[in-house]
Amino acid sequence: MARSEMESPCIQICVMDAQSGLCAGCGRxxxxxxxxxxxxxxxxxxxxxxxxxxxxxxxxKGHAAFSSAAGD
Numbered sequence: 001m002a003r004s005e006m007e008s009p010c011i012q013i014c015v016m017d018a019q020s021g022l023c024a025g026c027g028r029x030x031x032x033x034x035x036x037x038x039x040x041x042x043x044x045x046x047x048x049x050x051x052x053x054x055x056x057x058x059x060x061k062g063h064a065a066f067s068s069a070a071g072d
Contacts, residue, residue, distance in 0.1 A: 007041065009048050020058040027051035027058070 013025030021029055028036070032047055039047070 006037065007044050007048070008036065009051055017058060020054075022054055022058050024058075027055040
């Protein structure tokens with residue numbers, strides 16, 4: 001990662017799941033995504049540590065919401 005790049009869990013699958021309120025790609029909330037660039041690196045890492053559990057618990061697991069949103 002270049003020095004100017006910011007840590008991010010974004011995987012370019014940006015679809016918000018209406019039921020969980022989480023992005024189907026990365027597991028962040030809309031508020032977290034909107035404020036991501038304002039967070040200190042420690043706060044970004046704290047949130048990223050929560051994402052795997054959020055995605056496991058979400059009703060629409062991972063990319064399933066993306067597939068249905070794309071009409072597949």
